[in-house]
Amino acid sequence: MLKGISTREDALLAIEHGVDVVYVSNHGGRQLDHSIASTSALVEVVDAVKGRAKVLVDGGFCRGTDIAKAIALGADGVGLGRMMYFALAAAGAVERMLERLVEEYRVALGLLGVHSGAQLNQSYIHHVEAIQHETALLSAFPLLKEVELD
Ligand SMILES: Cc1cc2nc3c(=O)[nH]c(=O)nc-3n(C[C@H](O)[C@H](O)[C@H](O)COP(=O)(O)O)c2cc1C
Numbered sequence: 604m605l606k607g608i609s610t611r612e613d614a615l616l617a618i619e620h621g622v623d624v625v626y627v628s629n630h631g632g633r634q635l636d637h638s639i640a641s642t643s644a645l646v647e648v649v650d651a652v653k654g655r656a657k658v659l660v661d662g663g664f665c666r667g668t669d670i671a672k673a674i675a676l677g678a679d680g681v682g683l684g685r686m687m688y689f690a691l692a693a694a695g696a697v698e699r700m701l702e703r704l705v706e707e708y709r710v711a712l713g714l715l716g717v718h719s720g721a722q723l724n725q726s727y728i729h730h731v732e733a734i735q736h737e738t739a740l741l742s743a744f745p746l747l748k749e750v751e752l753d
Contacts, residue, residue, distance in 0.1 A: 604624035604626055604659075605617045605620075605622045605624070605625060605626060606628050606630075607629075608625050608626060608627050608644075608648055609627060609629055609639050610647070611651040614647075614648040614652055615651050617656070618651070618652060618656060623656055623657065624657045624658070625652055625656050625657070626682070627641050627644050627645050627648050627658060627659065628641055628682070629641055629662055630662075631661070631662055631663075631684045640663075641660050641661060641662035641663070642662070642663075642672065642673065642676065645660050645673065645676045645677065646725070649676065649677030657680070658678050658679050659679060659680050659681065659682055660673050660678045660681055660682070661681060661682030661683065661684060662684075664681045664683055664686070665686060666704070666707055667704055667706070667707025667708035667709070667710065668708075668711045669681070670704065670708045671708060671711040671712065671715065671727075672728060674723050675723035675724060675725060677725075686700060708720075
């Protein structure tokens with residue numbers, strides 16, 4: 604497994620060297636500031652690999668829908684970094700966090716009308732240039748602005 608791939612060229616080198624798993628990652632953005640986001644690199648890496656190795660991706664995966672997006676873009680699986688630490692900080696609830704992620708992913712598949720991730724593809728992805736409206740207080744994703752709870 605080779606981790607830290609974010610270009611077609613490096614993916615092809617990895618394949619040349621016979622790796623089993625090409626792992627798309629910018630190491631959580633903790634190394635080179637402003638490096639390309641993993642999900643942005645994922646499509647060209649999947650295209651370069653052409654099924655000759657498994658493709659994993661990590662970087663910012665927090666919700667079941669995040670996982671669904673990665674699978675739709677061609678990843679075979681996703682990795683988690685900080686989520687493990689967040690769960691550890693929340694009374695060590697790593698198992699519960701993983702259960703919730705799996706459940707969210709399962710529900711997302713159902714709501715997308717498919718039985719498994721294998722049925723997802725890029726047609727399920729809609730690209731937006733910018734956030735189209737502010738998130739509301741009761742949104743599942745109220746992360747984009749600070750909210751005050753009385
Ligand atoms: C505290 C910490 C230490 C890490 N150390 C390494 C490391 O030594 N080598 C490495 O390849 N990635 C390292 N990473 C990156 C993770 O392996 C992983 O790529 C990244 O955290 C995924 O993004 P996420 O945290 O948004 O899920 C580290 C991440 C964190 C949070």
